[in-house]
Amino acid sequence: xxxxxxxxxxxxxxxxEALIELGITRDKVNIEVLDEGSKGFLGLxxxxxxxxxxxxxxDAVDIATQFLxxxxxxMNLDIIMQVEQQDNELNINLQGEQLGILxxxxxxxxxxxxxxxxxxxxxxxxxxxxxxxxxxxxxxxxKETLENLANNLAKKVRSTRKRVVLEPMxxxxxxxxxxxxxxxxxxxxxxxxxxxxxxxxxTPQFKEKGYTKTQ
Numbered sequence: 001x002x003x004x005x006x007x008x009x010x011x012x013x014x015x016x017e018a019l020i021e022l023g024i025t026r027d028k029v030n031i032e033v034l035d036e037g038s039k040g041f042l043g044l045x046x047x048x049x050x051x052x053x054x055x056x057x058x059d060a061v062d063i064a065t066q067f068l069x070x071x072x073x074x075m076n077l078d079i080i081m082q083v084e085q086q087d088n089e090l091n092i093n094l095q096g097e098q099l100g101i102l103x104x105x106x107x108x109x110x111x112x113x114x115x116x117x118x119x120x121x122x123x124x125x126x127x128x129x130x131x132x133x134x135x136x137x138x139x140x141x142x143k144e145t146l147e148n149l150a151n152n153l154a155k156k157v158r159s160t161r162k163r164v165v166l167e168p169m170x171x172x173x174x175x176x177x178x179x180x181x182x183x184x185x186x187x188x189x190x191x192x193x194x195x196x197x198x199x200x201x202x203t204p205q206f207k208e209k210g211y212t213k214t215q
Contacts, residue, residue: 003055011036011050018054030055060090060121060129067120068092071113077101088127092117094135103135107142110135111170143176150180153202158186163203168193174200 004021008014011033019026037050058066061083072079079096094102103110114133121129132139153164166177177200178189186205193199 003053005034005051005053007049007051009037009049011052014050014052015054018052022054022056024056028057030057058124059085060125061085063121063124064090064092064117064131067117068113075101085129089130089132090117090121092131092133094133099135099138103138106173107138108170110138111172142173146173146176147180150177150202154181154184154187157202157204161204161206163201166200166202168197168199170196171198174198177202 002022004018006014006017006021008017015026015031019029022029032053032055033050034053035048035051038048056062065081065083068079068081077096077098079094079099079102082093082095084091101109102113104112110133114131117133118129118131121131134140149166153166157164169177174191178191181187181189181202187202188205189200189202191198191200
């Protein structure tokens, strides 16, 4: 954490000097008074200067960056991070040569790290911050894969009139399946089971004499 120690005739004077050096405003720092100082006898003799330590407050970007750096260091991974905050959303994109380790099977490791970052960030933030962790556009590529899977399985369900049970997925991936097939008149979707083994079920719908029947 970046900090400076400054002295002055008063605490306020020392704090002002520290703010000037850090180049930030008072609301973005933590102030620790190391010595309040004193004016001495009659304000002339035995006066003692004030001394303060002023450090920058860590925001969501700082906290997430530091936490991830520690994880990557412990894993001996050389990862480049791009961290941006927009309102109450924190977007983190990772780049490097060993991203497969961080992504894991079907993104499970990436999801776990994202969850941990969210816990750490929201432990100190007053307003909830939504954390989105990605690795070289893996999320978008996975989304396209799931959309294609959903559409292909919907065709299979329609032709066979038999339901299909997908493998367990996290809530985000299940939402992609549900959303993709929401407007499909031939099938409907619902989820069954308990986390982390909750699955999406695709069942057929077919029309008979003016009404829709679900098999």
